Amino acid sequence: VPAFLHFVSPLTGVCRLRHSCLQIVLSGRIKEVPLAATLFIPGDAREKFKPAPSRINGLPFSAQVFPDMAHFAPNAKFDASTNSTTLRLQNFPRGSALIICTAPASAFLDASAVSHARVKHPGFSRAAAAHSALRAHASRLSPLLREVSLTAMSELLYSCNQEERDRGHGPYTVGGYGELVYAGLCGPAALLDQIRILDFDKQTQHPLLENLRQGYWLLRYSVDRLTHPSLAPVKQWLKEAVDIVECEFPVYAWLRPFYADAILAHAYATCCSFVLDKMPLTRKSQLPAGVPEVAPLCMKKAKGDMRRGEARGAHAVNGKNACARDQVAVQRVEPSAETFGERCGVVADKLLAELQVATLQFYSFVPSAPLISGTTRPSLSAGLPFFSSGFMRAWGRDTFIALRGILLTTGRYEAAKAEILGFARVMRHGLIPNLLDSGNNPRYNARDATWFFCQAIQDYSLCAPDGLQILKEPVEMKYEGNATQVPDLPIKNLADVLHHILLSHAKGIEFREWNAGRQIDEQMRDEGFNVRVFMDPCSGLIFGGNQFNCGTWMDKMGSSEKAGNRGLPATPRDGAAIEIVGLLKSTLRFVTRLPESVFPYKTVTTSSGQEMTYVRWNSLLEARVETCFYVPKDPQQDAEYFLDGKLINRRGIYKDTYKASEAWRDYQLRPNACVALAVAPELFDRVRPPQEGVSMSFEVLTSPL
Incomplete structure (x- = not known):
């Protein structure tokens, strides 16, 4: 102008x-x-x-x-x-x-043309030269991602503190701010987005912008940390981008935050586009039933617009002109919906796109915690950052609760299959381990991990193409003689594993944990290391646990001598836990409908030696769960259910457990019932709609955000 x-x-x-x-x-x-x-x-x-x-x-x-x-x-x-x-x-x-x-x-111009232009036209500044060269360079990134696996992409975009240290590096620390949450591109990209919404004065004073003005350390760090072989081309691209603004056409210090944002934002958004392009939920033809098709929306962390020249290098934020030395704000121009849609094929909403990309951070290869010891197989983190490396990374319960959302709905079927088979190979006593430890020293102290595993097999079978074929996948058992309560019955494939789980629970499981003592749990009392699970042949319910161990979800062991709760679980939940009953019913419904070609088994043997068909077991549960767990709103109906009126403190709910060692614990209202309602709704709609139990949980247990 x-x-x-x-x-x-x-x-x-x-x-x-x-x-x-x-x-x-x-x-x-x-x-x-x-x-x-x-x-x-x-x-x-x-x-x-x-x-x-x-x-x-x-x-x-x-x-x-x-x-x-x-x-x-x-x-x-x-x-x-x-x-x-x-x-x-x-x-x-x-x-x-x-x-x-x-x-x-x-x-676009290449670097040599820009250099010639600078000599010929003095008005063609260093920033303009860098801008033109970066524009030419930006278009070269997308083709380099074609051979990058999603596992490697997780390392490129995310990698928390412990994961990065496990890979031989460490997080990036900004003076006056601290460590970035992620070592990957999402770390600086997310922080730049937070800076973007600050007032102008706070933007320019932010420690990250000051760090960028002082030097190119963050950009060089982003280059040097990439060691995965498939990321070598991306590493070279990023190095060349940094060289443009640092070496070929050095820009003023006050412009460095702008160019750092342009480089990192473009790389981050291009990677996100690549990820979304591989995920089925972003495709019109693969939207699940019930998901509305809406116009494509651009993501918040959009690509940095490298088409801005020097005049826009110091740009306006919050209506204020940032055109002054040491006053560079950071603003990223979002691409149009049309451009983003064409690139990614996004037809679901913005939240869905962001959630899909976010799933990458949980599934990656960490040297100290492969799925199987001695391999480079990725594993699923139980939670970041505390459960991200070493023997604490992979947990059976957490893995199979999350498997559907992180791996199945995103179309990563091979990864989901690998997780299922990786845990199946270390089944012991008819149980799937809760703490995996790459199969080195797994711990079998959870009763529910096994049933979330069975639910994951069912989910995979129903979601993946030719999903039922997973039951024919061979499984090489690590503990052949002790894998099940029926050691004489061979295990060759996943269908055998599934049958042995049901068979072992019907027959009864009882053992003491390996290496019981403080070396595996410094808080637990001696009685807590004893594991017992059994099936009641009259009701079909599975019981287990004792008041000194934590066998289900929300398994916090007390650790305070001062409070007197050391070795006493806050939530022991022994007896028949409602979510385990629901998961068992879901599994029985599944196996009774399987064709003999993939699941030839029809019966199990109970602890008394009698045979029970899967159909009979399934029917028993459907007939008895309502009377064992429901607390009616009308006290006059109490006689129809197994209740102790003196212990009822809330009506219209489903009990948390049945026949716990301390009877009052049965009558607690907890969210575990929602798990059973989700996987086996047929158990709860014989007298009333299952929504009634869910609504009570939401009304009482949820709090305002």
Whole structure:
């Protein structure tokens, strides 16, 4: 926007520029001239002017608007070699303004062309040269991602403190701020997005921007940490991008945050686009039933627009101009919905897209915690950052609760299959381990991990193409003689594993944990290391646990000598836990409907030696769960259920457990019932809709955000 201030009267002569010609070099080709105009004061305006007594008034003026800029710059010239337009303003009096819109040429410049342009046109600054070179470089990233696995992409985008240290590096620390949450691109990208919504003064004073102004350490760190073989091309691309602004065309220190944002944001958004392009929920043809198709929306962490030149290198944020040294705000221009949709095929909403990308952070290879010891197989983290490395990374319960959302709905079927088979190989006593430890020293102290595992097999079978074929997958058992309560029955495939789980629970499981004592749990009392699980043949319910061990979800062991709760679980939940009953019912429903070609088993043997068909077991549960767990709203109906009226403190709920060692614990209202309602709704709709039990849980247990 060229402008020349101060008005002048035509009667006294137009005051033209002191120089005969003013030359301006613009980036790109002129696309449009929205305004070309001059303001002037009529001849008698000064004589007739009367100051207003109560307000400030000015001289009247008129505006002359021109149809194009030929009056001001008749000899504008575009140079294709430099992608620039030169204006020579020959008739540009005071009071004139010119608005020009430029557009980039179809082909970007390479570094050598930009270097030549700098020599030829002094007005073509270092920042403009860096800008043009980065634009050319940006387009080269997307093809480099084609051979990158999603597992490697997890390392590129995320990697928390412990994971990064496990890989031989460490997190990036910003002075005055602390460590970035992620070592990968999401770390700085997320922080830059937080800075973006701050007031202008707080933006410019943020420690991250000061760190970027002082040097290129963050950018070099982002390059040097990439050691995964498949990320070598991406590493080289990132290195070359940093070289452009640090070595080839060094930019001013106050502009470094802008270019760092442009590089990191473009890399981050391009990677996100690549990830979404591989996930089925982003495709119109693969939207699950019930998911509405909406217009594509761009993600918050959108790609950095490398089409901004020096004039926009210091840009306006919150309505304030940041065009000053040491006052560079960080703003990322979001791409249009059309561009983002074309690139990613996004048809679901923004939240869905962000959640899909976020799933990558939980599934990656960490050297100290592979799925199987001695391999490089990725594993699923139980939670970041505390359960991200070593023997504490992979837990059976957490893995199979999360498997559907993280791996199945995102179409990562091979990864989901690997997790299922990886845990299946270390089944022992008919149980899936809760603490995996890569199969080195697994711990079998959870009763529910096994049933979440069975539910994951069912989910995989129903979600994946040819999903039932997973039951034919061979499984090489690590503990063949002790894998099940029926050691004489061989285990060759996953269907055998599933049958042995049901068979072992029907027959009864009883053992003492390996290496019981403080070496595996320094808080647990001696009795807690005894594991017992059994099935009641009259009701089909599975019981287990004792008041000294934690066998289910919400398994916090007391550890305070002062409070007197050391070795006493806050929530022991022994007896028949409602979510385990629901998961068992879901599994029985599944196996009774399987074709014999993939699951040839029909019966189990109970602890008394009697045979029970899967169909019979399934029917028993469906008939008895309601009477064992429901607490009716009307006390007059209590006789129809197994209840102790003295212990009831809330009605219209499903009990948490049945026949716990301390009877009052049965009548607690907990969210575990929602698990059973989700996986086996047929258990709860014989008398009333299952929504009734859920609504009570939400009303009582949820709190305002």
